Amino acid sequence: MAAKKLTKSYIHVPRKHPFIGLTVGQQLYKMADKYPDKEMFVFYVDKERFTFKQMKEKSQQFAAALISKGLKKGDTIAIWGANHSEWIVAYYACMQLGVLLVPMRLEFPSSTVVALMNKLHCKAMILTRSPSNLVESAYECFPEFKNTSADHFKSASCPDVEFIITCCVPTLNLSSKRGVYSYDEFMTLGNETDMDNVIEVGMSLDMDDPCCMYFTSGSTGMPKPTVHSHHAMLNNTVVFGFGFRAEVENFDCDWDSGRFMAGITFSGGLFGVFLPLIRGCTTIVLYPIFDAEIMAEAIQNERVTHGIAMIHQIHDLVNLPNIETYDFSNFKLMCIGGSIIPYELQQKMNKLVQYTTINFGMTESMILFLGHPLDPQDKLDDAALYPVGGLETKIVDENGRIAPVGTVGELHVRGYSMFKYYMYDDVKTKEIKDHNGWIHSGDLAVMDKDGFIRIKGRIKEYIIKEGLNLAPAELESVLYKHQTVHAALVVGLPDERVGEEICACLRVDKTDPPTEEEIREFCRGKVNVKLIPKHVIFLDTFPVTATGKFSRIEVIEIVTKKLNL
Structure with a gap:
């Protein structure tokens, strides 16, 4: 106090x-020397355990492979998928090289992933071993990933991407000629010179450099x-x-x-x-x-x-x-x-x-x-x-x-x-x-x-659901594209489980009004899955402020009463 x-x-x-005046890589080396045989990570569902020494060695091996592919300080690569050991290995590897790992959230639509990868000039994509539908989502981003037989992977949608590392398709006939690698195959690419370069680069980075x-x-x-x-x-x-x-x-x-x-x-x-x-x-x-x-x-x-x-x-x-x-x-x-x-x-x-x-x-x-x-x-x-x-x-x-x-x-x-x-x-x-x-x-x-x-x-109109900041404008812009919707306002309502739940308030054409489920179905695939509205409320009119804008406060009061919250 x-x-x-x-x-x-x-x-x-x-x-x-x-x-602490070190970089993440330098701190990892320090802790691996101090606790070489102590468990650092336990992946409970996957039944995998890594000591500090093992995580240091695995991440250096991955970093050496990145160097062999020409990655250098300031480059970006994306990772998409759930929490598995390959996520951490890649993360620590990138931080030792000054490469920024771009963490794509699972709820991002494929269109958002493509837009972000292009904006950030990502040179590679890592796909973790789950979820099960991740490969299909990747096909939407990179149609070439499914059928390409070219000598080098090239994506029309993401022209900066040079290769893909996949942990989720072990049965795929992978070949380095296509620029598509299995995780195990990728880990073998670096040689002794590359490994020496990992340590040299890692020790040369500064604590104020971009980390993640x-x-x-x-x-x-x-x-x-x-x-x-x-x-x-x-x-x-x-x-x-x-x-x-x-x-x-x-x-x-x-x-x-x-x-x-x-x-x-x-x-x-x-x-x-x-x-x-x-x-x-x-x-x-x-x-x-x-x-x-x-x-x-x-x-x-x-x-x-x-x-x-x-x-x-x-x-x-x-x-x-x-x-x-x-x-x-x-x-x-x-x-x-x-x-x-x-x-x-x-x-x-x-x-x-x-x-x-x-x-x-x-x-x-x-x-x-x-x-x-x-x-x-x-x-x-x-x-x-x-x-x-x-x-x-x-x-x-x-x-x-x-x-x-x-x-x-x-x-x-x-x-x-x-x-x-x-x-x-x-x-x-x-x-x-x-x-x-x-x-x-x-x-x-x-x-x-x-x-x-x-x-x-x-002050901002974010909705916080499950700890994520969600923008109502993203869902509102999609709702306005529905042919029967005349006005749309998305608000957050208190929810014991998730903090705030999504409520879509709509004024629609009464000659052919949609159902609540039709609205939800219309939104699927177009927005972050967390934004699919739990509540869909149809209103005849929207209260407005003195400046003519929809009054979110008054709308929340109205729908709260309607839902007996």
């Missing part, structure tokens, strides 16, 4: 632990590629890894012998990837497919001590009919990401784990605020979060001035964990990151006199 009571909504929290990329959603619905440095990724993880907020003393959080459960996909989360590099703990990977029964089983069988999960996963876990039969005696702390956890759900979780806490962050800044089990009870009850060490936070009014404490305004943050830029988009970068380095979050928040933050809403 702030040493003195605040009067203005500005706080800088000192950082307790020193910065994560996608967020823009106001038009097209995901924005957010680039982060090695320094930002490693040091933001330090905050998370030293007791879920290092500035709070007297909390026993033994990470060195910890077993961390990663309940978030690699394409959308970082802690499962980076925590072993910081504390030498073991990450237990649950995916490729989330299942609450598998989560409970993994917590018991792998003696999980700490974890992070999204609100919908926690909902499913605590509501398992046989949850009391599992042994959670080692499970100490669960951090909830993506949404503010309802009090009732938190109480259920507290029966399974010693402590439950929440976090808040942005793709552009990573973790900003954390709850802590030792926070004052009134702060915990009010879902108030405290800034992590090393960051500055302020709340500004409509004129951009720092607001008095207790006043709602826009949340601005600044510090070491801020993103570098949106790749190939200087305009949007400058829209959110000002010349003084402040990130304008677009979130409404209030700071109290102790420096705790309460999130009050969003």
Whole structure:
């Protein structure tokens, strides 16, 4: 808590632990030397286990193969698929070379994947071993992938792509002449010279170089590629890894012998990837497919001590009919990401784990605020979060001035964990990151006199479902293409399981009105699958604001009553 009571909504929290001045690759080498035979990753569903030494060697082997194919610092390659060991191997390999791995989320439509790969000039695509329909989706992106017999792979839709690595088609007759490799075949391409070059390049990189990329959603619905440095990724993880907020003393959080459960996909989360590099703990990977029964089983069988999960996963876990039969005696702390956890759900979780806490962050800044089990009870009850060490936070009014404490305004943050830029988009970068380095979050928040933050809403019209920021405009633009739709407004409605659920509000032609299911079917394949509306509400008129725009607030009130929420 702030040493003195605040009067203005500005706080800088000192950082307790020193910065790590290495790159991810350099830190991996260090930890592999320190813990060569200790488990680094357990892929629970795949029944695969990797020590620190094995992960270092595998990733160097993959990096050597990338060098043999001419990849160099600044290049980009895409990966598409679920959480498997090949994801991590490729990720660490790219970070040792200064190559950016572009993580395509499974819910992206094929058209979005193609658009992003072209925008980012991806030179290759990696397909993981699941899900089962991934190959068909890849055929939609690259028709040549199915039938090509050319000497070199060439895609009309993605002309920058030079080769594909596939882990999901072991029976395909693959040949390097076609530029299509199986994972095992690709791992053999690098020679000793290439391996020497991996180490040389890895040691020459700087901590402020671009390290990795994560996608967020823009106001038009097209995901924005957010680039982060090695320094930002490693040091933001330090905050998370030293007791879920290092500035709070007297909390026993033994990470060195910890077993961390990663309940978030690699394409959308970082802690499962980076925590072993910081504390030498073991990450237990649950995916490729989330299942609450598998989560409970993994917590018991792998003696999980700490974890992070999204609100919908926690909902499913605590509501398992046989949850009391599992042994959670080692499970100490669960951090909830993506949404503010309802009090009732938190109480259920507290029966399974010693402590439950929440976090808040942005793709552009990573973790900003954390709850802590030792926070004052009134702060915990009010879902108030405290800034992590090393960051500055302020709340500004409509004129951009720092607001008095207790006043709602826009949340601005600044510090070491801020993103570098949106790749190939200087305009949007400058829209959110000002010349003084402040990130304008677009979130409404209030700071109290102790420096705790309460999130009050969003200036932006994002809907947060299962921890993902979803843009209503993406679905609205598709709905307007339906021949019977005259007006469309997409809003988020509170949902106990996923945080917010999608509701499409429509004014349609009454001569031939569509059904709710017809609307959903019309949207499938055209938008992110998470945007397919659970609720479809037909309205005769839409309330409007004084400026003539549809009033989202009033529409939410109307549909909430209609659905008895």
